[in-house]
Amino acid sequence: MSSSSKTTVAPSTATTPAHTSSADGRPGSISLRGVSQIYGKGADRVTAVGPVDLEVEPGEFLVLVGASGCGKSTLLRLIAGFEQPAEGGVEVSGGAAVPGHTSGVVFQQPRLFPWRTVGGNIDLALKYAGVAKSERLARRKELLERVGLIDVDKRRIWEISGGQQQRVAIARALAARTSLLLLDEPFAALDALTRERLQDDLRTVSVESGRTNVFVTHSAEEAAFLGTRIVVLTKRPGRIVLDIASPILRTGLSAGELRDSPEYTVLRTQVHEAIKGAAE
Numbered sequence: 001m002s003s004s005s006k007t008t009v010a011p012s013t014a015t016t017p018a019h020t021s022s023a024d025g026r027p028g029s030i031s032l033r034g035v036s037q038i039y040g041k042g043a044d045r046v047t048a049v050g051p052v053d054l055e056v057e058p059g060e061f062l063v064l065v066g067a068s069g070c071g072k073s074t075l076l077r078l079i080a081g082f083e084q085p086a087e088g089g090v091e092v093s094g095g096a097a098v099p100g101h102t103s104g105v106v107f108q109q110p111r112l113f114p115w116r117t118v119g120g121n122i123d124l125a126l127k128y129a130g131v132a133k134s135e136r137l138a139r140r141k142e143l144l145e146r147v148g149l150i151d152v153d154k155r156r157i158w159e160i161s162g163g164q165q166q167r168v169a170i171a172r173a174l175a176a177r178t179s180l181l182l183l184d185e186p187f188a189a190l191d192a193l194t195r196e197r198l199q200d201d202l203r204t205v206s207v208e209s210g211r212t213n214v215f216v217t218h219s220a221e222e223a224a225f226l227g228t229r230i231v232v233l234t235k236r237p238g239r240i241v242l243d244i245a246s247p248i249l250r251t252g253l254s255a256g257e258l259r260d261s262p263e264y265t266v267l268r269t270q271v272h273e274a275i276k277g278a279a280e
C-alpha cells in the first residue's frame, strides 16, 4: 500500500497492483505508518525520507529502489531497528524492530570476522542465535551447502573471493532463522558475473526459505529480477512513487528463462522509467 505516494505509475500488463491489505503481526510482516526520518539540527536539518506508509506481507520479496540519496538505506535501518523514526511507527512481525533479533541484515561490505574461518563465522552466528552446540555443526553444513560454500568451510575469510565473502554474509544472516532478511545493496561491489550468480542464488534461497526479504538497490534490472514487489522512491525526502507486484519470481522460470522473458523486459523498463522520473 502506498497511500503516501504523490504519483502512481500505472502498472503495465506484466504486473499487478501491489497488496493493499495490512500486515497483521504475522512473523515476517512489516508495517510502516506515516514514517519520516530527519537528520541534523538547525541549518543542517535534513528530512531524509517520508512520510511513507507501507504494509509488507510475510514471504514478499520487496525491492526498494530509487536514485542515490533518496532514503532507501534509511528505511532499511528503520526496519532493522538500528534507528527510530522522527515521526510515525515501525512494526516488524507485530512488534518493535529489535536489532539482531527481528531480522538478519546483509550490507554492501560483508563485515565478517577475518581471523575466523568461513565455518567459524557461521558457527558464531548460530551461537548468537541460541542454537545448541550439538546442533551447530549440522546446521552450519546445511547453510554452507545452501550458499554453495561447503568446499571452503575451513578457509580463512582472506583466502576466499569477494563474492564468496558475500555468500558467507548471506549464510550468516540466514543462520539467525529470523523471518525477515534485509539486504542493503549486497552485490553492488561485485563484478557483473559474480553479481548475476549471487542474484540467481538469492532468488532460489528466497523462494525455498519463504522468508520476507527487503532488498535495497539502484538497479532496475536487479529489482525486476528479484522482486515480488517493487517500490520506487522519489528523490529526497523519499516517498513512494510506484508500488507494483510482480508475479515473475514465483513463476518457476529458471534464472536464464526469466532474464530472456518479455515480462522481465517490460517490468525492467517500467521500473527504470519510474526511477528516472522520480529523480527529476
Ligand SMILES: Nc1ncnc2c1ncn2[C@@H]1O[C@H](COP(=O)(O)OP(=O)(O)OP(=O)(O)O)[C@@H](O)[C@H]1O
Pocket: 039, 040, 046, 047, 048, 049, 066, 067, 068, 069, 070, 071, 072, 073, 074, 075, 218, 236
Ligand atoms: N546519519 C545521517 N546524518 C545526516 N544525514 C544523513 C544520515 N544518514 C543519511 N543521511 C542523508 O539522508 C539522505 C538519505 O540517505 P540514504 O543513505 O538513506 O539514501 P540512499 O537512497 O540509501 O542512498 P544511496 O543509494 O546513495 O546509498 C541522504 O541525503 C543522506 O545524506
